[in-house]
Amino acid sequence: MPLRFVEPAAEAHPFPLTIRHLLDGVLTKAGDQRLIYRNQASYSYRELMGRIGRLASLLEALGTEQGMTVAMMDWDSHRYLESYFAVPMMGAVLQTVNVRLPSSQIAYTLQHAKAEIILVHRDFFPIIEAIRHTLPEVKTVIAIMDGADEALPTWVAGEYETLSAVASPDYSFVDFDENAVATTFYTTGTTGNPKGVCFTHRQLVLHTLASCGPFGASSASPSLGIDDVYMPLTPMFHVHAWGLPYIATMLGVKQVYPGRYEPAMICDLRSRHGVTYSHCVPTVLEMVLKAADQSGADLTGWKMTIGGSALAKALCAEGRQRGMLIGAGYGMSETCPVIVKAAGRTPEDVATEEAMLSTFTVAGITVPLVDVRIVDDAMNALPHDGVTWGELVVRTPWLTSCYVGDAKASAELWRGGWMHTQDIATIDPQGRVQIRDRLKDVVKTGGEWVDSIQLEELVSTSEGVAEATVIAVPDAKWGERPLAVVVPLPGMTPTLVSINVPVEKAIADGAITRFARLDRFVILDALPRTSVGKIDKKVLRARFNEEAGVST
């Protein structure tokens, strides 16, 4: 027999999963709820709806059509939030531009995405000034003056607030195919040009619903609930700020946007507006802790989800000592991004401080509708025993279906019908995914895999070391050997012996393979970092693979 279908009533409301529906019911329950931008703006959700309408009206007046790309270059702002909704809701595509890339790469991404309209904060005028002659497809640039009373560049069509003020708040948004592309942005790979990922309306709606699931049942687990106050500390150009602005708006919670990240401003906004939930990379958490120590700000009760890099137990403990609830999450540009979140599920998971630190620094368990595996090179599923390493592969409805316009990379991404994260992970019998290393960062030496993350954590704790990282360098005898790259504390001179002290202890404890014992290291003044603040091992590999064996 065929599957059963029924004929809906003629007037039954069709309900595609388009982003506009994330706003359904929001005005009813949160019309008077507030949105805050630094110390510059405070307005209600009722006004937010009007501002979303105004942005769409002004974009339409400037020629924006369905399918067109509108690029956003702003700090984390209420305007960015408005663009998250208005642009896709018009049927256009929002490009969230990584403003930390070199100008030439920003130009490349704007060209590749075929951006025709750009909204740009005045801080980024020099970038546009430098590259605009390379962007023939750009029809219109809208300036975001952010309160500054300065003349507009000659090449802009107008100013965001000025144009917005005279545009109609009553834009008539309509429904359309939920599989239309809503957002696009670029991920910087190991080689070559940045690669474009994209997400459809359906994907973003499903990600929003599934990733806000009840992970907060344990009071120890950081999660955004309907009585929280939200402030992002992840750039909004970076994978939809992990999807939280969509969740926060759907739930109708009070939101605070910090603009350009300034530690003092962040702590001030947090205390003034009672912020209870944020999310960031470890570096930003460190920055916040330092600022709070200087100002004496109280951080009690601030919940934070940490992603982007591994959350070290020491950092988690530092936050917890200040009364914060800290927990890891994991995802990437290709995954929208949320895949797993740390969660306490049993009394044992949260019984002691040490248990808490273990529970909440492991990347976590899958959110609903996510299927994960660890696999070997031949795509064989590996056991979930907590010790076997394999590449983490994923299935869920919100993964980028391709790299835009790059069939070869797309095929590689989806090889074997699973999306390849290129991260090496273990999965334990309770389903906890722990990221062990990047596939390309793992050190394969003497037939053993050395966990570069674990090794660099050990070296980081050695005497006289401020920061450390580990990369693989080619070795004639062993295949590869680990190379420690070390930034000393002021006035200190770490040695091969001193950096190996914690490593030897871990070997003696059986916590790491003896192949991890370091036989070479280099000292640098600072570690190179990527545009999102991660240590740039690509740069280190390029440099030290060529001069392997230095400084042993």
Add this chain to the structure above:
Amino acid sequence: MPLRFVEPAAEAHPFPLTIRHLLDGVLTKAGDQRLIYRNQASYSYRELMGRIGRLASLLEALGTEQGMTVAMMDWDSHRYLESYFAVPMMGAVLQTVNVRLPSSQIAYTLQHAKAEIILVHRDFFPIIEAIRHTLPEVKTVIAIMDGADEALPTWVAGEYETLSAVASPDYSFVDFDENAVATTFYTTGTTGNPKGVCFTHRQLVLHTLASCGPFGASSASPSLGIDDVYMPLTPMFHVHAWGLPYIATMLGVKQVYPGRYEPAMICDLRSRHGVTYSHCVPTVLEMVLKAADQSGADLTGWKMTIGGSALAKALCAEGRQRGMLIGAGYGMSETCPVIVKAAGRTPEDVATEEAMLSTFTVAGITVPLVDVRIVDDAMNALPHDGVTWGELVVRTPWLTSCYVGDAKASAELWRGGWMHTQDIATIDPQGRVQIRDRLKDVVKTGGEWVDSIQLEELVSTSEGVAEATVIAVPDAKWGERPLAVVVPLPGMTPTLVSINVPVEKAIADGAITRFARLDRFVILDALPRTSVGKIDKKVLRARFNEEAGVST
């Protein structure tokens, strides 16, 4: 320009929203988690997956095909849970039969749904025995003996566990169109035969995701989280037990199924297995409280969502006094069912015990993706001022798109592009929906609307009254007048004066219109109830509309 679409990688995993995907990742994180059935069965999620496979294999062996209806008649059991998944995952349609209906109506619903296979608990053999000659389309009946060592009726093809034991656990479920019908069941309307509603895979997946949203952020709000232990106390034939078995399974929590509701067994299961979250109608909560009082069972920490009827503050307070967290929710057969849930969002909402009672007895605020309005007869939207009454109409992706095979009722249900609940509600400026009355129960008298629910609550508190309800009866002068139907306490004889005492006080306080003053009432030994335990005003109206004015 057209909308933008991208070409997915050839191997990109397609991901329809079919029910099988609610199980994605569950085995990874909850393989060893337990499912309990009374004191008869305890098994792991790993075994659950096998049992779902076995059920599908045995149904297939008995001729079940895609599109076929498989009817379930069981108490709340692990088997029912298995059918929630196995039947729709095969592409067949699960009919959850309301076993409390009269046999003739059960026969009607089985005929109307074209059920070809019936799974039936031995307690319901007499029903099937009585009606099976009226069911020519039924090919196969499978007996659920529930551990009883008795001979099978001659007309069954085998026994659930016996057949299951020899069936393969490795049924190969495949994906298909997410808009295929997954479930169907019947709602008893005011007139005529029961009406069939149906829900697609897509609708059930979206309902599962959206209705488990983070309403539990406030510790005072009852909600199912990943560290809870779940036990349904709403019949599983009744609107998917409000969707919770799907949520609980997706989250991988421990589940306890109580079988036929027996208060002592329920309290025993609750304490033995540490149940922390349940849901039920007010009558069942009353029953549980009474049983606990008799046995001295500790109810502390038991979270309960109450729906089906209004949650009286007095009952909520009784539960709270025993350390329970009680909160209302609202929905109906046509809505899958969850539309709104009670929630504390501000400190004021939960500041005092009185505030808690107000917050958690109001039906609540919308869950994500739900849009509600109150409208007048002409579908004009009415203000959200907390006092204006109107019919509650709804839009969300999980509403039944029709009454199966009833075009006229379907058109009426969706008149004007909104689904009509036939409930009268107010919405306050914070978005709290409060159900005031059934559209057909409201008393329109002298140009005023009298809240029959409020009036019956007042009468219920009058001296000598055990239970009371209020219906409208025709009146030549006033259009309609309220008629109180009263069940006295043993040995008591309420009078028109005595039942009006709380009403007069409410009129004096301005809490109710003076048109509510009762001028007629009747005394009955008991109130008629529907199959799901609600007071059957339809029966009362039929009786007293014809003899209006009696007993004044």
